[in-house]
Amino acid sequence: MKKFLLIAMTAVLAGSLATPVAVAAPRPADRTVYIERTFVEELDFGDSGTSVGDLRATRGVVRKSLEGKVIGRYTTTQWTIGPGGGGGLEERTITMEVTIGRNEVLMVSVYAAPSGSTPMDKVVYPIVGGTGKYAGVRGTMTLVPVDDLRKRLDFRFM
Numbered sequence: 001m002k003k004f005l006l007i008a009m010t011a012v013l014a015g016s017l018a019t020p021v022a023v024a025a026p027r028p029a030d031r032t033v034y035i036e037r038t039f040v041e042e043l044d045f046g047d048s049g050t051s052v053g054d055l056r057a058t059r060g061v062v063r064k065s066l067e068g069k070v071i072g073r074y075t076t077t078q079w080t081i082g083p084g085g086g087g088g089l090e091e092r093t094i095t096m097e098v099t100i101g102r103n104e105v106l107m108v109s110v111y112a113a114p115s116g117s118t119p120m121d122k123v124v125y126p127i128v129g130g131t132g133k134y135a136g137v138r139g140t141m142t143l144v145p146v147d148d149l150r151k152r153l154d155f156r157f158m
Helices: 002-018
Strands: 031-043 055-063 070-083 089-100 103-114 123-131 139-145 150-157
Touching: 031 070, 031 089, 055 089
Parallel strands: none
Antiparallel strands: 031 055, 031 150, 055 070, 070 089, 089 103, 103 123, 123 139, 139 150
């Protein structure tokens, strides 16, 4: 029995030493890109006009620089969830994905913006994950308005 136990323990120990240890992927480099909206669709599910329950979907291109080469695409889905504290603002929940090549970053947040419009001030979104070289990432993405159609995105990965 002792001999059997010794052989079993040796096999378990050898197996655990041979098992590869998971190594965390290197943190992706922080980067800045620009997006330009090419499509928007708004569905009025609430009261007539801009109201709670409305859905806004957008998509567009991702560029290396403001006027640079297209390197990817982005999409958003935004739901109006309530008034945004006065001044004609409304609160929206947003899911945003940015894809560059086969790599995707996903953000989810709540922000306030003028009723029926895009954000006029910078908004910080938490990064909740990604695919490809962004698999498992966390961090923040800061959206900085350039104009109504274009925004700067500053990604900071942890």
